[in-house]
Amino acid sequence: MARNDAKSTESAVEVELEATLPLGPQPLPELIEFRDIDDAATMKALADPLRQKIMRALGRNVHEKARIMTVKQLAEELGEPTTKLYRHMKQLLAVNLIQVAELRLVGGIVEQHYRVAQKGWGVHPERPATDRESPLSEELLGLVGAGVEDYFTRYEAALHSGRTYAHPQDNLEHPPYIRSVGAICDFRMPRERAAEFAERFHGLVEEFNSEVHARGADSVQVNLLTFFYATEPDDASDD
Incomplete structure (x- = not known):
């Protein structure tokens, strides 16, 4: 029963996200070269390590060709449950950090394929965040905190997998030297x-x-x- 409920929830979220779009490739504009993020809503959308992982996965090699992926493909790559990603995808869609690139009918279910909306992004607040009680300051700190947490999670994974080493001399003795x-x-x-x-x-x-x-x-x-x-x-x- 739980498995069927999960599938029903997954399908319902898919329909909720983009129910009004036609099937097939979507008429999207060219990718923005670089997006300056200066609003609290977009910072809030990025103030989560998993959402930053989603952005990085979709943005991999974007300067050569934009990746177009389903939530299932993203979940498999990130090692996360599929149903866990839908809420995060919705938040990224709401601020146009990602876009629906194509809709396909698979087994009677509309399957969304996503891409990023920009090749790169950076945080540039409209004003100095000197008021620690302002929403902008809170969201900026949340974004930075999520980025730091994500960075050290990846660093720990690289150490455990032997792709990098804690001591500089060890790195000089192993590829890429x-x-x-x-x-x-x-x-x-x-x-x-x-x-x-x-x-x-x-x-x-x-x-x-x-x-x-x-x-x-x-x-x-x-x-x-x-x-x-x-x-x-x-x-x-x-x-």
């Missing part, structure tokens, strides 16, 4: 030195982000998580 670099720091430095470091770091990140999405035998997958911020010392800080 590239050092891993990381630091978690909390200390004091002169204000001018901090400002100089921030500008240099910003330039390096901008250079990194501008790299062409390369493919081929000589390319490697890289993963980067960066944060640098300065604050005035609090009363408990040591001199």
Whole structure:
């Protein structure tokens, strides 16, 4: 009985999502090259590690060709139950981060095929999120938190599978023979030195982000998580 109920729920959600669209490929516009996300609703849609995984799966190799996948295909790739993904797909659809690319009639059920709506995205709030009580600030923090959680989940998986190593020397001794670099720091430095470091770091990140999405035998997958911020010392800080 539970299995039949799950199938019924799955079918009902599919019909609910796109009941008004005709069967076949959908007349979609060209993919947006880059989407600046500056609204709370879209940030909220991305404030979940699983939804970020969905976006990354659909966006894989999008600079060559957009992937078009069903929820079942996504669930198999992500190792998640199919029924769990529908709510997340609906939230991504609501803010046009993903789109229905095609509808097919399979076994009497309308099957949706999805794609991303943009080749890349980044977060650029309309104003500084200085009010910690504002919805924009809350959603921005939620998005960043989900991204950090997703990043370290993938890093842990890479370590366990032997695709990377915790010690830099081990990485230099195994393919692709590239050092891993990381630091978690909390200390004091002169204000001018901090400002100089921030500008240099910003330039390096901008250079990194501008790299062409390369493919081929000589390319490697890289993963980067960066944060640098300065604050005035609090009363408990040591001199």
